[in-house]
Amino acid sequence: MSDSENESIKDLLDCVEEYENLIREKLKDDGKEPTAVAKIEDDLEIPMEKVIFGNREELLKNFAVAVGEYKKVKSEKEAASDGEDDTVTESRKRKPAWTDTDDTDIKLGEVKRPTRFSGPQDHIRKDKAYKEYLTTRYVRTVPQPKWAERDFKNEDEDAEDEALLQTVGFVAKPDTTNLRPTHLEYKRLKDLNRASYAEGSVTSIQFIPKSTAALVAGTTGISTIYSIDGAKNEKLHSMHFQKFPILCARLKPCGTKAIFGSSKRYYYVYDLLTAREMRYKLPKGVTAMRNFRISPCGRYMAVAGIFGNMHLFDACSQELIHSFKQNDAVSSICFTADSKNIICNSLSSKVNIFSLTKRRLAHSFVDDGCLNGSAMDLSLDQRLLATGSMEGVVNVYDFQKVQLSASPKPEKAFLNLRTSISDVKFNHTAEALAMTSVKVPAALKIAHFPSATVFANFPVMKGDIGKIGVVEFSPNSAYLALGSINKTVNLLRLKHYKYY
Known part of the structure; x- marks a missing residue:
C-alpha cells in the first residue's frame, strides 16, 4: 500500500477508537453497561461522516499534507522533463564544421552598391551583417521544406487538445490545404526577364525543376536563364542561335538539357551543365519543329508535322522511331503521366489518343x-x-470518361474568353487552370477546381500585361509566368503555395 492509504486506515482506526471511548463514557454516566451493540446504538448516535473522515481539523490537516506532497512531486517531474528536453535539443542541434570571422565582420554597407536596376539603397540598413542579409533573403525565396522541420510536440498532448476542443464546443479551424475558390491571393513581382528583354516575342517559358530559375525563349533566337527571387531576377546565362527564331523550347525532365525548335529543317540540343550546343538535322519527311513535347520519362519526343503527321523521336539518340497519322493537322500535343499514350488535338473537332506500346490509334x-x-x-x-478551341471555348473533361466514349460531355465549359485560345495549363495539383488568348490584351483567366469557377479578382492589372501567348506554373505552383508578344514575361507570386 502507499503512504496515503496507510494514513487513511490509521485515521479510520483512530476514529473507531474515539467512538468506543465516547460510548463507554456515556454508559458510565448513565449507569449502564455495554451489553449489546444494538443497545448502544439506540442510546447514542454518532454521524457517519465523522466515522469515515474523522474530525474537521484532522481532515483539513490531511488535505494540506497531501497537496504539499503532490506539488513537490510534480515540480520534481517537470524539472526532470525540462532537463531531458534541453539535453535532446542540444544533442540534435547541428554545429557548424568551421566558422569564418568575415561572416560577422563584413557589413551590408561594404557590399551593396546602388545600380541602375536597384536604384538608391536608402531603405537598407548599412550596419546589418551581410551574412544575416543573405540568410534572410534565401529563406524568403526558398523556405525550409516540411520534411526538414522537427516537431518535438507530444502526441498525447495533441490528442488531449483535440478531445478538449470537441468537448467544449470550439469551432474547428478552416481547411488551408486546398486552394480557396472565392479569392486568389497573389502578388505581382518584377518581370522575369527584366535584366535583358532580349528574347523578343516570348514563345516558351520553362521552369527548371531542381533550381529556382527559368528558361525564356523568343523569336529573336535568344534563350536566357534567369534566377527567380522576385526582386532582381538576374540573368544567369544566355544562348544565341544565329538565324534561328525559336518557336518552341522544352526542358528534359532532368533539367540539364534543353531542346530548341524552329521553322528550319534542323534543331538544337543544348547541355546546360557543359554549355555545349549540338545541332541535329531533321530526317526526311519532317520539315520543322514548330511544336513538340517531351515525355515525362524523358525518353520520347513527339513532334507535330504537316498533313496530320505526328512524329515520335528518341530523345536520347535523336532518331525517328515512328510516325502516326491523323486526318487533320496537329495543333497541340501532350503525353500521359506514364508516357504510354500521346493525346493529339487537331484543327478540327477530333481528339486522338495514340498508344506508344501498340503503335496505333487507341x-x-x-x-x-x-x-x-x-x-x-x-x-x-x-x-x-x-x-481550347479557336472559338474561345475551353472544355474540361474527366479523362477516365473520355476513354470510354466517342462523344463525351465536358464536366465544365468556360466561355469567359471570346477569341482563339492560345494556351491552357494546369498547376501541379490540378486546382488551378490558366487559360489565355493572344488576340487581345489581358485575355487571361484562372479557373478553380473542383468548384469549376473562375476567380473574379484575377487579373486586376489589365492595362500593362499585354497580349499573353504562353503561361507556365512553377513545379510547386508558387510562381506563375505570363509570356507576352511585347518582350515581357510577367511574374506572379501565388501566396497559397509556399514552395517553388
Missing part, C-alpha cells in the same frame, strides 16, 4: 462544341483534360 472522340482545336493540357494526376 481512341478518338469529338470535342464538344469545337470546330478547330488550338490548345490542350492534361493534369499531372491524369484526372482532368482541358481543350
